[in-house]
Amino acid sequence: MHTARFEPTPAWEYALSHPDDMSHLLLVACHEDEVVGWCRVFPGGEDGSAVVGIGLLKPYRDRGVGTQMLGTAIDWARQQGLQRLVLTTRSDNARAIHVFRKYGFQETGRRDGEWIEMALLL
């Protein structure tokens, strides 16, 4: 998925260049030949936590796709024996917060008044 703002972090570089490494998950949602969404779970360290990120192109939001991808990612994380999923989202992102809470993510902190940190114990 191409976006003007995407700057691959080291975790992204690693995931994209090691597609057979089973310690991370990258799901994509496709419509015809186009990738319209993604959901990632990247291991976060030695404490059994992993970082979640998710995004869909605008026309594909609010159709249940994000809920479905997040559910698949959580099931996968449980099967992997991970302990905890963590994420950061903007505090005004009501839709995303609603979807994360549906799965039991709870707020664990705030940053700069603009960001909410959330976690789900698996």
Ligand SMILES: CC(C)(COP(=O)(O)OP(=O)(O)OC[C@H]1O[C@@H](n2cnc3c(N)ncnc32)[C@H](O)[C@@H]1OP(=O)(O)O)[C@@H](O)C(=O)NCCC(=O)NCCS
């Ligand atoms: C956040 C995102 C992944 C959710 O995926 P989605 O496919 O749009 O969401 P779904 O259709 O599965 O579910 C949307 C839910 O939010 C609810 N919702 C929609 N707008 C809302 C709002 N403004 N406030 C609260 N809830 C809202 C819907 O009613 C629905 O709830 P329900 O399933 O209980 O009926 C997607 O909208 C997205 O990519 N947004 C932009 C990028 C982003 O915010 N990424 C997350 C940051 S980490």
